[in-house]
Amino acid sequence: MASALTFCLLLVAALADSVFSTQRTLRSWVNLGCGEPCRERNVTTLYLRADGPNDTLHYLWDFIGTPSVLLAVTPPSVYLNITWDDYLARRENSVVFLENSVVFSPSYSFGVIINKIIEFNDVNDTALIDTADVTNMNVLHSEYFNWRLVSLLQNSEFVSLDMEGNSYHDTAKNISRYGSIKLSLRGFCTVDHSDMVPHMLHTENSTQVDIILDHIQTNQTFARSRFAIELLAVGGGDPDILMFVDPKKSLDDEHTPGIFEVVEVRTPPYREQDGALNAGSYLQWRPVSYISASRDVTSSTETVQYPPKQVFNYTSIKNSMLYCYYGDEIANLLLQKIMVSLGSKGDGFYKKTNYLTWTFIIGYGTPPEERFSSLVIMIISIGLGLPLLIMVITGLYLCIRRMPKRHGNAYLNR
Ligand SMILES: *[C@@H]1O[C@H](CO)[C@@H](O)[C@H](O)[C@H]1NC(C)=O
Ligand SMILES: *[C@@H]1O[C@H](CO)[C@@H](O)[C@H](O)[C@H]1NC(C)=O
Ligand SMILES: *[C@@H]1O[C@H](CO)[C@@H](O)[C@H](O)[C@H]1NC(C)=O
Ligand SMILES: *[C@@H]1O[C@H](CO)[C@@H](O)[C@H](O)[C@H]1NC(C)=O
Ligand SMILES: *[C@@H]1O[C@H](CO)[C@@H](O)[C@H](O)[C@H]1NC(C)=O
Ligand SMILES: *[C@@H]1O[C@H](CO)[C@@H](O)[C@H](O)[C@H]1NC(C)=O
Ligand SMILES: *[C@@H]1O[C@H](CO)[C@@H](O)[C@H](O)[C@H]1NC(C)=O
Ligand SMILES: *[C@@H]1O[C@H](CO)[C@@H](O)[C@H](O)[C@H]1NC(C)=O
Helix, strand or coil: CCHHHHHHHHHHHHHHHHHCCCCCCEEEEEECCCCCCHHHHCEEEEEEEECCCEEEEEEEEEEECEEEEEEEEEEECCCEEHHHHHHCCCCCCCCCEEECCEEEEECCEEEEEEEEEEEEEECCCCHHHHHHHHHHEEEEEEEHCEEEEEEEECCCCEEEEEEEEEEEEEEECCCCECCHHHHEEEEEEEEEECCCCHHHECCEEEEEEEEECCCCCCCCCCCCCCEEEEEEEEEECCCCCCEEEEEECCCCCCCCCCCEEEEEEECCCCCCCCCCCCCCCEEEEECCEECCCCHHHHHHHEEEEEEECCCCCCCCCCCHHHCCCCCHHHHHEEEEEEEEEEECCCCCCCCCCCEEEEEEEECCCCCCCCCCHHHHHHHHHHCCCCCCHHHHHHHHHHHHHHHHHHHHHHHHCC
């Protein structure tokens, strides 16, 4: 009985798994067509194409200036073209999409800038950055880190790029800091859980960004430093509607031990020219930050997100690849910032380990729903099936034991 139930549930799970296996083929290039100017300046720009049967997702991961990610959806015949001299000088329209050498406008595009790392002095141990005042806050602009490529892995199913930012020097304020910020980007071709804790569920339409703040020098005048990260989102969608933040309880913590929540940020959906409703993009993360490289439950703390805000002045974007692509058109696009602070009340602040992580997914379309895995289904069915089986057997045994007794009594009475 229990095993039959288990078998049926496993079959359903396996079928559900196979339904989800739409695949894309990945192809990627570093500094495509650049050559000498890029070698000279030691820069890293990765172009990733994820070709599906009917469309292509283009990704550009850029570490010149402010680190940023661009995502665009086009027919498979469209290619990305970078005019390198203009691109390195951060001029607008130096990134274009071409179809047969004609400029092509993608049906959808979206970009994320890892804009600022904010240090704040959490005097009252609230772990909330919005209670800190200006004198208790220092802004680190990620463009002032010196970014270098640490490792790169490229094949048709998986692309990963590890970058490290060191030697922070704010040229405007003449402030230097030691310590490093590590950024790892991952591109995927199918739906699965990432191999890196917190094992985020990704689709073929998503990119994972992992940030590590490793021994970043804190301000000497701050006794209780914590860090927050500010992202800027740019792209299609109504600029006047704020992105929607939705912290969801998840079904189980099988993939991220101890964490039963997923925070989801969705861009407002909008009508395309042909009348179809575009779901836009999303950001997704588990509200957990690890305070050591082992990334286990005991070495974790929480994250706190704050409501998105519209940004009107896009001067700060001019030193990013997204300006090279969108140019002054940004003024008409959705442009919002969202902040996430790392740490929770009583966790000992950044100085405890001088290490914090944050992992999030940037995805196109509708976020995937976490489903029970076959293992969990098996455990549940055994958990429900076994007591049922025992009850049935006990019931049968009692019936069988009683029956001859009654017969015997009847016989004797006669
Ligand atoms: C470029 O980066 C590599 C490490 O990624 C480093 O060894 C090399 O010295 C750098 N070159 C210049 C010119 O900065
Ligand atoms: C691709 O397009 C064809 C024809 O338009 C359609 O039959 C097929 O379902 C599409 N495939 C996907 C994955 O959208
Ligand atoms: C980009 O376009 C220019 C001219 O439009 C061309 O010379 C160059 O080869 C193209 N680059 C790539 C990578 O296609
Ligand atoms: C910290 O708490 C004290 C006393 O409750 C209060 O006066 C002060 O404004 C708080 N400071 C911050 C930054 O919240
Ligand atoms: C430390 O914080 C103070 C006050 O916000 C600021 O004036 C100073 O420049 C900061 N020092 C560093 C090294 O960031
Ligand atoms: C920048 O700061 C350093 C010390 O931190 C100092 O030696 C240097 O003179 C300063 N440079 C300028 C241009 O102020
Ligand atoms: C990925 O994007 C394509 C359109 O480009 C869409 O048809 C597909 O459903 C998306 N996949 C997921 C899992 O959202
Ligand atoms: C935008 O911000 C920059 C500094 O970041 C400032 O110089 C400029 O005046 C601002 N522009 C407007 C229109 O507020």
